[in-house]
Amino acid sequence: MFKLxxxxxxxxxxxxxxxxxxxxxxxxxxxxxxxxxxxAALELELAYQALDYTITQSFAIYADxxxxxxxxxxxxxxxxxxxxxxxxxxxxxxxxxVTGYRFNLNKMNYLVTEKISDxxxxxxxxxxxxxxxxxxxxxxxxxxxxGLETATATECLIPGEDEEETEHLRERYLASFTEKPFxxxxxxxxxFVTGIDGVGACRVLxxxxxxxTVKVLIxxxxxxxxxxxxxxxxxxxxxxxxxxxxxxxxxxxxxxxVDAPESVTCNIRAVFEFEAGYTxxxxxxxxxxxxxxxxLELRTDWGxxxxxxxxxxxxxxxxxxxxxxxxIIDIRNTKINGVEQNLSLVNDEVPMLGSVTNG
Numbered sequence: 001m002f003k004l005x006x007x008x009x010x011x012x013x014x015x016x017x018x019x020x021x022x023x024x025x026x027x028x029x030x031x032x033x034x035x036x037x038x039x040a041a042l043e044l045e046l047a048y049q050a051l052d053y054t055i056t057q058s059f060a061i062y063a064d065x066x067x068x069x070x071x072x073x074x075x076x077x078x079x080x081x082x083x084x085x086x087x088x089x090x091x092x093x094x095x096x097x098v099t100g101y102r103f104n105l106n107k108m109n110y111l112v113t114e115k116i117s118d119x120x121x122x123x124x125x126x127x128x129x130x131x132x133x134x135x136x137x138x139x140x141x142x143x144x145x146x147g148l149e150t151a152t153a154t155e156c157l158i159p160g161e162d163e164e165e166t167e168h169l170r171e172r173y174l175a176s177f178t179e180k181p182f183x184x185x186x187x188x189x190x191x192f193v194t195g196i197d198g199v200g201a202c203r204v205l206x207x208x209x210x211x212x213t214v215k216v217l218i219x220x221x222x223x224x225x226x227x228x229x230x231x232x233x234x235x236x237x238x239x240x241x242x243x244x245x246x247x248x249x250x251x252x253x254x255x256x257x258v259d260a261p262e263s264v265t266c267n268i269r270a271v272f273e274f275e276a277g278y279t280x281x282x283x284x285x286x287x288x289x290x291x292x293x294x295x296l297e298l299r300t301d302w303g304x305x306x307x308x309x310x311x312x313x314x315x316x317x318x319x320x321x322x323x324x325x326x327x328i329i330d331i332r333n334t335k336i337n338g339v340e341q342n343l344s345l346v347n348d349e350v351p352m353l354g355s356v357t358n359g
Contacts, residue, residue, distance in 0.1 A: 004055060005048040013041040060173055065166045072173040079169050083197040083221075085125040085133030085160030086113075086229070092149040094119030103139040105153055108132050110139070122229075123153070125160060130221070132160040157229040158198035159221045184251035189216060192249045194303070196237055198230050201303025203261075203347065212244060214256045217348055223299040225263045225350065234258045261302075264345055265354035266295065266313055270322075270334040272358050278327030280358040287328075288356055290321050295351045302350055313343040313351050 017037040018027050027033050057067040069079060087110065091098055098112045098121055108131065110123035123139075125132030133156035141148060181188035186204045193202040193216055200221040208215040218234055220226040226234075239248045239256035246252035268291060272280055280287075298311050319331045336343045345351060 003052045005052045008045065008048040010041050010045045013044045014038065017041055060170060063170075065169075068166060068170055068173070072169060075173065075176050077169070077173055077176060080161065080164035080195065082128035082163045083161045084128050085130070085156060086158040086198075087123050087125070087133055087136070087153050088116065088155040088157050088229075089121050089123045089139055089151060090154050091119050091121065091151050093147065096145070096147055096149075098145060098148070098151070101145055102126075102142040103151060104142055105137060105139050106135045108135075109142065110153075122157060128160060129162045130160050133158070155227070157227050158233065159200075161197070161200075161221045184254055189214070190303075193218065193234065193238065196234050198226070199234055201300070203303060203305075205347070209257075212253055212255055214250070214254050216256060216258050217261045218258060219261070219299060219303065219350065223296060223302075224352075225260050231258055231260055259348075261348045261350045263352045264343075264349045265337075266291075266343060266351045267337050267354040267357075268318065268334070269338070269357045269359070270319075271332050272322075272328060273330035273332075275327050275329055283325060283327055284356065286325050287322060288353065290325060291318065291356060292353050294318065294321055295353050299350045310347070311345040311350065313345070315340070315342055 014037060017040060018033070021027055021033055025033060056062045057064060060068055060071045063071055072078065089098075089103070089110075089112065095118065097115075099115060101112050103110050103112070103123065109126045110132075111126060112121045113124050114122040116122060136153045136155065139151035139153050141151065179187045181191050186206065189204045190202060193199055193204075198221055199218050200223050201219045203217045205215040205217070207213060216234070216238065218226055218231065220230055235242075235256075235258040237248055238258060239250040239254065241247055242255050242257065244253050244255050246254075248256075250256045274280070274283070294317060295313070298313065302311055313336055315334045315336065318336075319334055322328055322331055333340065343351070
């Protein structure tokens with residue numbers, strides 16, 4: 001971060017102030033002149049620091065969140081708000097109607113909003129953010145439900161999202177000067193599709209099935225393959241009738257199909273060499289965590305590229321990251337799905353970790 005006035009320190013300002021007095025006056029420390037200038041120099045140093053801060057905050061590339069929000073608002077860009085997770089609950093007996101009832105799970109409260117099928121309902125978390133969809137388990141009724149036997153949260157249908165992070169907002173603001181969304185171009189699709197609650201990334205495939213057709217592949221806000229509920233939710237917002245009438249977010253004349261990329265399981269096998277006192281079984285959880293994070297990075301980056309850009313799971317990246325784990329001193333013969341080479345995925349595929357084995 002640049003500073004225009006970083007050289008205007010107390011000592012520099014003090015010397016400048018003192019220099020304005022003639023040398024035949026007493027300017028030693030403790031003199032009247034010195035004491036008067038010391039107070040002024042201190043206040044001037046604080047003033048220059050405040051001026052530096054003010055100038056810095058006027059540039060979006062350096063601005064703190066509160067000032068970045070003000071700057072972005074000038075271009076009609078606001079932080080994406082936190083959203084509410086929607087989970088699936090299964091209830092017995094299957095003929096019970098729990099619509100409108102509230103349940104508790106792990107300090108989170110949920111409202112039953114919609115029936116999916118007999119004994120299966122949608123529940124919306126009452127607290128916005130990602131935490132609402134992170135845990136499943138037994139649901140406890142907040143109020144008495146006549147005839148209820150069991151209630152279990154089994155799946156996150158639409159992940160909740162936390163309020164947009166500062167750096168992501170900064171990227172969107174800076175990109176608004178170079179990437180122009182207009183009249184249904186690819187950038188316009190990316191903006192309104194990723195703005196749908198629960199959608200974290202997308203790829204747009206124009207003319208995928210003839211003129212006027214568009215396919216949109218989406219990942220959820222956890223950058224995983226979305227549920228059918230989220231796919232349908234996005235379809236209803238973008239092009240509910242798929243007839244080109246423009247009733248959703250899609251422009252008139254566009255017939256849009258929302259789908260999910262295929263999950264490709266990556267089974268990793270390698271020959272590990274360990275320091276004394278370390279074993280594969282002892283480090284397996286760390287190894288899996290490192291590989292999971294690497295594949296998550298690839299899925300996160302998947303939506304940042306055009307549809308022609310392949311996702312490549314690289315052996316060099318796998319080995320480099322695993323060698324950073326304390327206890328692993330060498331890795332060789334690394335294979336992905338039985339092949340000792342990088343795995344290149346096509347447009348509608350994303351990598352997910354499968355098994356990890358040694359030998």
